[in-house]
Amino acid sequence: MSGHSILYLGRGEFAADYLSELESLSCCTMLTRSVSLELPDDAAFMVDIVLLEVGPAIAQSGHSLGSIIQSLGPYPVIALTQKAHEHRGIAAIGAGAEAYICVDDITIEEQATVFEHAVQRSRLKRRLSETDMTVLSILKDINDGVIVVDIAGHVLDINPAARSILALGQRTYPDPTWEQTFCCIDKSGNNYRNSADLPLVRARNGEKFAGQVAIYRTPEQPDIVLSLNGQGLFDGNRELIGGVITFRDMTELTRKTSELEKRAQYDELTGLANRGLFIEQLARAVGRSQRKSAALATLFIDLDRFKSVNDTLGHDVGDALLREVATRLRQNLRIGDFTGRWGGDEFVVCLEDFGEASNAGAAAQKLLLVLSEKYQLGDSEVYATPSIGIAMFPDAGDNATRLIKAADIAMYEAKKRGGDRFQYYSHALNTKLEQREELEIGLRHALVRDEFVLHYQPRIDVASGRLIGLEALLRWQHPRFGLLPPARFLPILESSGLIHSAGEWVIAAACRQLAGWQRRFELPDLSIAINLSPQQLLQDRLVQAVAKSLADTALDPGCIELEIGDGDIVRKRNSELETLRGLRKLGVRLSLDHFGTRDVSFESLDNGFIDSFVLDQSLISDVEDNNSHQRIVRAAIAMAQGLDIEVAAEGVETVTQLEFLKSCNCDLAQGFLISKPMQPEKVAAILRSEIAGTRLLARGMP
């Protein structure tokens, strides 16, 4: 470093030792001392640096520090103070000094940097245009950090906001290598490959930029994320002489944003990855697997009978169960494998690097055991078993979506086989999927293409054998597969949400048909039973649809019986109860279908909602040989009579069954013995003979 001509102004209050030491250093070629606080009139020498001793003498001089520094004109002023009075140095900077030195606390290296910096900075200042000077002095006081560098990258100015954001001490002036390390990490956490992209380098190269996000990293503190703007500094002749950057601390904002982004990617209930994130992760895993030619398996897991946990123990226990399943999944995966919640009670897992295909089966078996163990959820002990589908890459699919779909199909098969098992995906299963997909697409058009039809199954009064009503049963006339029963398409209608419009069609068509028959055959009491899916109760459009059909047909509402398929009224949600109340207000009858297959509380039967129930086929089909079923049917009918509820039995196939029902005083019966479900034209023929006095069961009745 070249030596400087130095002028010392002061009364020698504390700087004497320091000055003598300075004289022996190479950074000082000439030291002139003056006890006056002003520039000597005969200052016929070139001064590089003025050292100003800021002690009590200044205060006694009658001049302010600012006016003294001002009077020193263009020369860079460095204030001298002591460690114990460092605030005087800071005040001097505020008053226009370029730097300050604590004479009892400075190393030779620091000494050199401070001098060098002060000289450079004052040179730059001299070259800056008036306007740039004003802009810089304004920038100094703003809340954004400001750093000024010269053309060689020396840091010449750091404003207080910058010092505070970067947690730099008051006296730190970084050396020229700093521009290579300052914010050298981009927002993705990677080092800038090209040094021309570094913010300080860009600015001193005269580039104007805004919103560069970069990370300031030092060993002493956590990363600071900065949003930086920059531009070149020019002298009066428009010659580039340095650069200035301004920046803001974005650490907190970035943290919050990334937290929000993270939250959007994770399932709130279980904390597992959600669908979107899982697909992303799986797609990456598929890429890895492709490159390494390594095995990969996707597991689709669905809990068996989860719905009944929700129905019988309530949604809180259902939620707790899902959380616990997620925990067990997480705890039982190997490092590198990952899992997510697909929705409802469905979970997905990706296994990587497991060697042979059979190992994926072993992993699934392990999960099967772990998930089947008892769940202690508050006061409730719950048992749940999963059905697991396994899809291997690349046989089952060569991309993430395809793999998940394949695993889903395999899961569906596992479930069909009774659940509590795993099943590998195969191409044979795929054919089934393709059919299901074709059905799903076809169903979307079935309504407009008029492909739904209703068949009707007669219901008779057991005591007299008279036909008193019919149950409307939905069929789909599929253009390729022919007439399909509800079992083939109802689950798809329900899972796709199409059940609402299809259900409304059923209500309208059945009411229209009933009104036609009532008028034509003068049977004003003839009734119709219409099946409802559980989802329909969740929306109040059901009440509106029924009201509209009643208004359109002028039917007596008492002739319409709506059959509710799933269980217990008292466990229903408020919105469902609201719908039921709305229906009751219309005057239609409500019935519990499949009675005897689900838990139903007494309260559900005796709360004024229910007019009748339908004993399930499974109870009737073996009632001849099954004593237990005989007792249940007898007890159910006796109870219904006590509660003034009507009972129908369905699935009656033999005379013996019918006789048994008669002996129990069952009100109504329905089944193949009496008649299979049939098209409307056939019903008309039966109604005609009915009014002519010929009973449907004339032959079979005792």
Ligand code: C2E
């Ligand atoms: P469900 O309400 O229990 O209807 C009776 C089912 O038992 C009908 O099947 C009928 O064909 C069948 N069945 C009647 N008598 C006998 C018999 O003696 N033996 C045997 N083995 N079966 C008999 P289907 O038409 O296939 O309907 C199945 C289920 O689909 C219905 O059960 C009902 O829950 C549902 N479903 C039918 N139509 C609709 C609808 O329009 N909307 C809704 N949501 N569900 C419907």
Ligand code: MG
């Ligand atoms: Mg029914």
